[in-house]
Amino acid sequence: MLCLLAAGVFAASAPFAAAQTQTESANDLNARIRDLEKQLSELTAKQNAPAQVATAPQQGQRGAQAPAAPAAQGQRGAQAPAPAQAPAMNMSTGPAGGNAQNPEGLPPDSTDPQALLDRIKSLEQRIRDLESTTVYSEPETRTKKKEVYVDANGVETDAPAPGAKKVVTYERERVYRRQTINEKIEEALADAEEHNVKVGVNAGFAAQFSHRTMGEPIVPNHHAYALASADLFFTAGIAQHTVFFADVVGLSGPPPDLELGTLTLVNGYSARLVNQNELNLREAWVRTELFSNRLGVSVGRLDLTNYFDHNIAANDETSQFISDALVNNPTLGLAINGVGSALVYDPKGGFTFKVGFQQSNTDATSLNESIFTLGEIGYLTRLPGMGEGNYRFWYRTDNAGGAGYSIAYGTSIDQKLGARLTLFGRYGAADSERDHYRDHFYSGGFQAAQGLAFFPGDRWGVGYSQFDTQTLGKERLVEGYYNFSLTEKLALSFHVQHFWELREGAPTQGYLVPGVRLQASF
Numbered sequence: 001m002l003c004l005l006a007a008g009v010f011a012a013s014a015p016f017a018a019a020q021t022q023t024e025s026a027n028d029l030n031a032r033i034r035d036l037e038k039q040l041s042e043l044t045a046k047q048n049a050p051a052q053v054a055t056a057p058q059q060g061q062r063g064a065q066a067p068a069a070p071a072a073q074g075q076r077g078a079q080a081p082a083p084a085q086a087p088a089m090n091m092s093t094g095p096a097g098g099n100a101q102n103p104e105g106l107p108p109d110s111t112d113p114q115a116l117l118d119r120i121k122s123l124e125q126r127i128r129d130l131e132s133t134t135v136y137s138e139p140e141t142r143t144k145k146k147e148v149y150v151d152a153n154g155v156e157t158d159a160p161a162p163g164a165k166k167v168v169t170y171e172r173e174r175v176y177r178r179q180t181i182n183e184k185i186e187e188a189l190a191d192a193e194e195h196n197v198k199v200g201v202n203a204g205f206a207a208q209f210s211h212r213t214m215g216e217p218i219v220p221n222h223h224a225y226a227l228a229s230a231d232l233f234f235t236a237g238i239a240q241h242t243v244f245f246a247d248v249v250g251l252s253g254p255p256p257d258l259e260l261g262t263l264t265l266v267n268g269y270s271a272r273l274v275n276q277n278e279l280n281l282r283e284a285w286v287r288t289e290l291f292s293n294r295l296g297v298s299v300g301r302l303d304l305t306n307y308f309d310h311n312i313a314a315n316d317e318t319s320q321f322i323s324d325a326l327v328n329n330p331t332l333g334l335a336i337n338g339v340g341s342a343l344v345y346d347p348k349g350g351f352t353f354k355v356g357f358q359q360s361n362t363d364a365t366s367l368n369e370s371i372f373t374l375g376e377i378g379y380l381t382r383l384p385g386m387g388e389g390n391y392r393f394w395y396r397t398d399n400a401g402g403a404g405y406s407i408a409y410g411t412s413i414d415q416k417l418g419a420r421l422t423l424f425g426r427y428g429a430a431d432s433e434r435d436h437y438r439d440h441f442y443s444g445g446f447q448a449a450q451g452l453a454f455f456p457g458d459r460w461g462v463g464y465s466q467f468d469t470q471t472l473g474k475e476r477l478v479e480g481y482y483n484f485s486l487t488e489k490l491a492l493s494f495h496v497q498h499f500w501e502l503r504e505g506a507p508t509q510g511y512l513v514p515g516v517r518l519q520a521s522f
Helices: 002-048 113-133 181-195
Strands: 051-057 134-136 140-150 165-176 178-180 197-214 223-239 242-252 279-290 295-302 338-345 351-359 371-382 388-398 406-416 421-431 438-449 459-468 474-485 490-502 509-521
Touching: 002 113, 197 490, 223 279
Parallel strands: none
Antiparallel strands: 051 165, 134 178, 140 165, 197 223, 197 509, 223 242, 242 279, 279 295, 295 338, 338 351, 351 371, 371 388, 388 406, 406 421, 421 438, 438 459, 459 474, 474 490, 490 509
8 A cells, every 4th residue: 555655656746857857957958058149249249349459649640631541351441440249148039030149039938958959059050150260350550530629738638628629630549350261361362453463465456558549659559558566564553542554565567657758647556656666665654642532643654645635536546546636636746755744633523633744855865855744624514415525625835846845735525415426526726836826736526336336336436637737738637437346355447548638839649548457455
């Protein structure tokens, strides 16, 4: 009887003991979960919040514009954010996935051991991912803007005070933070890209043929010409907003300009080059940008036509008109490239202001005998019912002639009538070698693209120029071209030009010059 009673008591107490054991196990698992959540929160806070190491005032910067900040990890030029507070780790009782720390949505008093074990496994995996893919960054310097109040005695305070004046100063902070390995890799690649030397090639081949249409047979008729050109250029980022550029060019072959004797070049590839059939350093300069990238300064061996007398429809002998008179205004008078400087100020409001000077005579012993200066004002506008239009006005002086300064002035205009058609025009006037007289130049035409051609990437144009000089005679030119875009980096063009050369006391000479041009850029 006693045995039966004991057995009954044991059987009745067994479920209670099992329940108590399960509750204790659930409590242990929940304690483990809380420890893991705390560890996960600390890791996340360290990854996202920089910690301040040291702070020092930026010398000589009070009241001035902030200098460009060193590159921060993914926050170039930004102020250092304040350390973030660790988020609360209470488990949500809302729907599953509503809490980043409790994506399963388990209730805080859950006693299901399997569910709690799954929760622990998920937290441990997240901690392993954070520890294996994040690293501490090296301490880095950031520039922080700060407003202070300075009284008459030079005492600084953070809050306004009677008689104190508010000024802007800057502080440097040494900070670090945790970041992912991917961020470090991307930062290293971006730094290598910025400071790497890049090489590019722009190669062209132009074959042309001349046919005399009128005048005396002073030049051979039905002659063929060919000119091969290769530009090898280098660019390198040497500092923030600062680049180095160099262009080495080589030309080979006889162009038609050696025989036809036109006032302007038939083939613009040979413009401003001293020697052919050898390598020439066309340009080598350093450019930097200041005042929030509004002022660009270039110093070195320059071609000022890269900065002045621009025109989006007639400014590139490699892809548009090949006649030099339809690439740049001849009254600019720029015959060679030389050492100099160019400043371009763009306040981002439509107007641009440019000033430049360069050496203009390689035989001169000083710049006093060979200074060429240019100034230009440009305005970008959008007329009602039309596209963008650029209106530029320039003025230049040149003392390379040895008889004081000669002056010239002119304008270059391009106006889009829509996405497919652009009109252009130029005018220039320059002091002539004949006293109290000026040479005059006029040009105009159009460029068609994007639907007005055979294929989407093609474009074509027609242009006319008129150059009237007081001592060398007059020239009339008409040119048409069609540019086939074969690939992204390869183009084939067909050209036809007709020149009329009018010389005082001599019959008019006429030349029809068809040609083909193959251009590759990579």
